[in-house]
Amino acid sequence: MKQRAPLAVVALFAVAALVVAGPGRSAAADVIKFGISTPLSGPAAPWGIPHKQATELIFEEINNQGGLEVGGKKYRLEVVAYDHKYVIAEGVATVNRLIAKDGVKYISILGGAVAKANEEAINESGALGLTLAYAEGLVSPKNPLTFQCFPAPPETTTFWKWIKEQHPKIKRVASIAPNDDTGWWSVKVETAFVQKLGYEVVAKEFFERSMTDFNPILLRMLAQKPDAISVMASPAGSVGLIVKQARELGFKGRFVALHQIDSSVVAGIAGRENTEGMWVHGYVQTPLPDKLKSWQQRYTKRFGEWNATSIDFTNPAFAFVAAVRKAQSLEPKKIGEAMRTVEFDNLWGKAHFGGKDYYGVGQQIIYPMPFSEVRDGVATLLLQLTPPHN
C-alpha cells in the first residue's frame, strides 16, 4: 500500500496537467493578436511595464476608432503579454507559448539576451519579431523578419559628432558599462565611433549589474583624467551611483548617456547639481512637442501615472499598424516586406526601417532621435539627429 499512494498522486498530477494543458486556443476571426514577451517583474520591470502599456494604449485607441482595416475588414487589436522576468528559459517559453498555443504571429520582445535566444524560434515559425533590444547580430540578414524598434548604439553614437563640434575641449573619453553583451557591444561600437572622430579612449570599465560601490573602478578611470564619462547601456540606478561617486572623487567633466535613461532617476540618486550638464538620449522633459504632450496626457489618464520610458516603446505598435495598413495582409512575410518600405509617424516624427549600409539589411528603425541636456535637473531637448546610416 505504501507504494501505491504516491503513484496515485503522480497519476492525478499528470491527468491534471493534461487537463490544464488542453488544446491550444484558436484566435477569434476578427481579432489580431499581438504578442509581447517582456520583463513584467524583477529588476527589468521598469522597462517591461511601459512596453506593455504603451502597446495596449495605442491598440485601444485604434480599437475605439473601429479597429484596424485589412482587406476591407475591420480587426480588433489585442495584446497577449507574458512576463519573461529577463530569464532565458522563460523568454523561450513565453515566445513558444505565444506562437504555439496562442497562435500569435507578431511578437515584440524586450531584452537583448532574450531576443537572441528566440532568434531561431522566430525564424523557424515565420513570425514577425519586433525587438526592443541591444544585441550584436540581431539586426542581420539571417533574421529576415526581425525588426529592431529603438535606436541602438550604432545610431545614438552619432551624437558624438555634435559634441565634437560644440565642445571641442572634450578630448579624452572614458566608458563604463554593464558586464554583459549589452554593455560590451555598446562600448565596442561607441569606442570605434569616437576613435574615428579623433577622441582618445582612455578607459573602458565593466561592472556587474548588482554593483553599488563604484569607487575602485572610478578611481582607475579618473586616474586617466577623462574629460567625459560615457555610461552607455547602464541602468538609471547604476548611473545615479556612478555620477554621485565620481563627483565625490572630484570628477568635473561631462556624463554622456546615449541610451534611453530617465535622468530624473539619476538626479534623485546623484543630486541635481551633480547631474547638471549630463547629455541623454531619448529622455526629454521639456520642451515637450505637442504630440508628446498629448501622449503624456493619454498615458497618464489611462494608467494613472506618467512613464517617459513609454515614448520609445510605442515604436513596435506604430510600426506594426503602419506596415499592416500598407500590406493589407495579415501574413507576417507580407507585413515584413511592407515594414521595409513603409514610412510612419512615431512620437518624434517620421520613422522608417533602414540601416542596410551598416547592418546589411534595412531592419533598424530610423527617426530623428532626441538628445537632451540636464539643466536645473530637467532634461531639456537640445536637438534631434538622424542616425549616420539611413
Place this chain on the structure above:
Amino acid sequence: MPRKLGVSIVLAVLVILALLVPELGGDYYVHVFALVFTNVILAASLRPSLTCGQLNIGHSAFMSIGAYTSALLAKNLAVPFEIALLCGALLAAAVGLAIGYPSLRLRGVYFAMVTVAFVEVIRLIAQLWVSLTRGMSGLSGIPKPSLLGMTLTTRASQYYLVVGLAVVILLVLWKLEHSRLGLIWKSIGMGDNLAQSLGVNIARHKLLAFMLGCFFAGTAGAFYAHFIRFLFPPEFGFLMATNILVYNYVGGRGHFVGPILGAIFLSLLSEPFRGSPYETIFFSIAMLLTILFLPGGLITLPGKLAELKRWRAAASPTPSPAA
C-alpha cells in the same frame, strides 16, 4: 487488486499520458513538458546526495558543465549529439569527483556553503571565458539533438527523447535506491557515525552518490542545451540550484517519487497563471500553502486526505439505535 498489478496499471497510464502530450497539448505543451522532464531528472539526480544527508545547493553548476560541454562539442567540433551528451555528463561527474573528494568530508552547512560557492565559480567561468563560451553574449547556434545521425527536428521528437532519458535515469536511480547501495546511503543519512561504526566507508559512498547525481545533472544540462539552443551563464546560477533543491523538499524527501512530484508541480504551477499580472503572487501563495499544510511534501497528500476523512467520520454524530 494485487499490489504489483495496481502499480503496473498506474505506471502504464502515466507512460501513455506522457506519450500523448504531443497529441493532446500541441507544440507549446510539448515544450513545457520537455522542460518538466528535464527538471524531473535534475530533481531526482539530487536525491542520492540528499539521502546521504549532504545538503547540495550547487547542482545547477553540474547542469551547466554538461550543457556547455555538450553544446561546445557539437557546435565547434561537430561531435554527434549522443557522444556530446555523454561527454557532458562524464565531465560533470569528473568535476563532481574533484569537488566532492575534498569537500564531502564537510558536514551540514559547511558542505552547503562549498556547493554555493562552486555554483558561483562555474557561473563566473562561463561568464568570463568569453573566447570559449561567448560569456554574457550567450552561446547560440547549438545544433538540435540527433539520434544515430538523424536530427530530431520536431519538438515532439525532442520531447520523446527527454521522456526516454527521464525514464531510464529514474529506473537506474530507483534500482539503486532499492539496492544494498541505497540502504547504505540511507544509513549514512540517518547517522553517519553509526554507519561508519558498522564498517561503512562513508566518504566513498557519499562521493559515489554525489558523482552519480552530477552525472545525471550533466545529462539533463546537455539535453537542455540542445533543446533551448541558447546558453546564458546567469541561467545556471544560485536560483536554479535552489529550485532543484526546492523540488525535493516540496515534493517530499520521504519517498523516491517526492522529487518527481515536486518538479512536476512547481514546473507547471505558473502555467495556469501565465499572462496574469498576479502570476508571481499566485505562484508564491500556492507554494506557501503547500509548505504550510504539507510539510512532509506533496507525497503526504493522500495520507493527509485519509486522515481528514477519518476525522470527519469520527466527528459526524452516531445514529441512535432507536432511530
